[in-house]
Each structure stands twice: as C-alpha cells, then as structure tokens.
Amino acid sequence: xxxxxxxxxxxxxxxxxPPDKIVSKQDSQFxxxxxxxxxxxxxxxxxxxxxxxxxxxxxxxAHLQTDSSYVAGVEQRIKxxxxxxxxxxxxxxxxxxxPTGSADTGGGGGAAALPTDGKxxxxxxxxxxxxxxxxxxxxxxxxxxxxxxxxxxxxxxYKHAIEGFQGKDGVMPAKGGRTDASDDLxxxxxxxxxxxxx
Ligand code: HEC
Numbered sequence: 001x002x003x004x005x006x007x008x009x010x011x012x013x014x015x016x017x018p019p020d021k022i023v024s025k026q027d028s029q030f031x032x033x034x035x036x037x038x039x040x041x042x043x044x045x046x047x048x049x050x051x052x053x054x055x056x057x058x059x060x061x062a063h064l065q066t067d068s069s070y071v072a073g074v075e076q077r078i079k080x081x082x083x084x085x086x087x088x089x090x091x092x093x094x095x096x097x098x099p100t101g102s103a104d105t106g107g108g109g110g111a112a113a114l115p116t117d118g119k120x121x122x123x124x125x126x127x128x129x130x131x132x133x134x135x136x137x138x139x140x141x142x143x144x145x146x147x148x149x150x151x152x153x154x155x156x157x158y159k160h161a162i163e164g165f166q167g168k169d170g171v172m173p174a175k176g177g178r179t180d181a182s183d184d185l186x187x188x189x190x191x192x193x194x195x196x197x198x
Pocket of ligand 1: 096121122125126127128129130134135136137138149152156157158160161165166167168169170171172173175176177186189190193
C-alpha cells in the first residue's frame with residue numbers, strides 16, 4: 001500500500017492534463033519525420049559529393065593535360081639543362097636558342113649586354129665551346145685542328161661563324177648563339193680566334 005501511494009498521485013495528474021499529452025505526441029511525430037528528412041538530405045548530399053568528385057577527377061585532369069599552355073609550361077620546367085652534340089649525327093636541333101626577349105629589342109631581356117670588340121664577344125659567346133674544344137668545336141690554339149679550317153679562307157670562316165654551320169665534327173650555332181651580335185662583331189671575334197692560333 002505504501003508503495004502505491006505516489007503512483008496513484010502521479011497517474012491521475014497525467015490523465016488530468018490531456019493537452020500536454022497531445023502536444024508531446026505531435027512533437028515526437030515531428031521529430032521522427034524531421035530526422036528522416038535530415039537523414040535523407042545528408043545521404044543525398046554525400047551521393048552528390050561522390051558523383052561530383054568522380055566526374056571532376058576524370059574530366060578535369062584530362063582537360064589540364066591537353067591544355068597547351070600548361071603542357072608548354074611543364075616541358076619548359078623539365079627540359080634538360082644541357083644537351084650534347086654528338087659528332088657524326090644530326091645535331092641541327094641543338095642550335096643555341098637566342099635568349100628570350102633580347103633578339104630584336106636591343107637586349108632588353110636577361111642576356112648580358114654585348115661587348116664591342118672581338119675578344120669581348122669571344123669571351124662571352126665562343127670560349128664556352130672553342131676554349132676547351134667542346135662538342136666537336138676546334139679548340140682555340142690547337143693549330144692542327146685549325147690548319148684545314150684556316151685554309152678555307154677567312155670569307156668562309158666568317159660565313160660559317162655568322163650563319164652557323166653543320167660540319168662533320170658538330171654544330172657551330174649562328175653567331176655562337178648571340179644572334180643579337182652584329183656581323184662585324186662576329187668577324188672581329190673570328191679574327192681574334194685566328195690570332196689565338198698563331
Ligand atoms: C655550341 C658550341 C659553339 C659555340 C658557342 C661557338 N662555336 Fe664555333 N664551332 C663549333 C663547332 C662544333 C664547330 C665545328 C663544326 C664542324 O666543323 O663540324 C665550330 C666551328 C667554328 C669555326 C670554323 C668554321 C669552319 O668553316 O671550319 C669558326 C670560325 C667558329 N666556329 C667561330 C665561332 C665564333 C666566332 C664563335 C662565337 C661568336 C663560336 N664559334 C661559338 C661550336 C661552337
């Protein structure tokens with residue numbers, strides 16, 4: 001009897017307040033539906049995210065890899081620092097490119113300003129190959145290597161130095177790569193080279 005006492009008091013209280021019960025029933029119904037809707041929306045969001053990622057990875061990468069400016073940039077960054085001319089093979093692709101931006105614009109680019117005498121140009125543009133005889137270049141001071149070349153006459157040497165020359169030993173790039181140098185300056189540097197062989 002003593003245990004039932006409180007129960008009796010509580011139950012009648014609940015029964016006496018039907019409006020509270022109705023509201024809480026509506027609330028729980030609302031929360032049930034609300035949770036289901038939220039759950040479905042979350043699943044939908046995940047599905048859309050997955051689809052978008054799949055579509056993005058396959059199509060974006062393909063698009064990037066065929067983008068010419070992107071590909072050119074990559075090739076520019078991974079191109080080898082140095083290339084070697086091999087005697088007896090076609091080395092025409094190895095001609096030294098004029099430094100960008102300096103060819104016709106008066107040396108506004110990164111290339112160093114041109115000297116005014118033959119020795120200056122020789123030191124700047126020719127000694128890289130001719131100083132040590134790199135890539136088949138006849139070494140300055142090596143009389144044996146130069147004798148047959150000198151025998152061709154100065155006019156031919158000037159022409160080959162100015163226009164470039166593919167001989168049997170390798171590639172002589174036009175003006176030693178300094179296409180911004182004047183023909184006369186290149187002639188002076190050829191004269192200086194000839195002096196070195198005497
Ligand atoms: C990238 C390397 C390289 C540079 C830089 C270079 N040369 Fe040469 N040069 C060569 C090679 C290689 C030959 C030999 C080609 C052959 O006979 O097969 C050569 C040959 C020559 C010859 C002889 C041509 C002939 O008819 O036999 C002259 C003259 C000459 N170079 C002048 C110059 C001058 C002047 C410069 C600088 C303005 C210069 N070179 C810079 C590689 C170079």
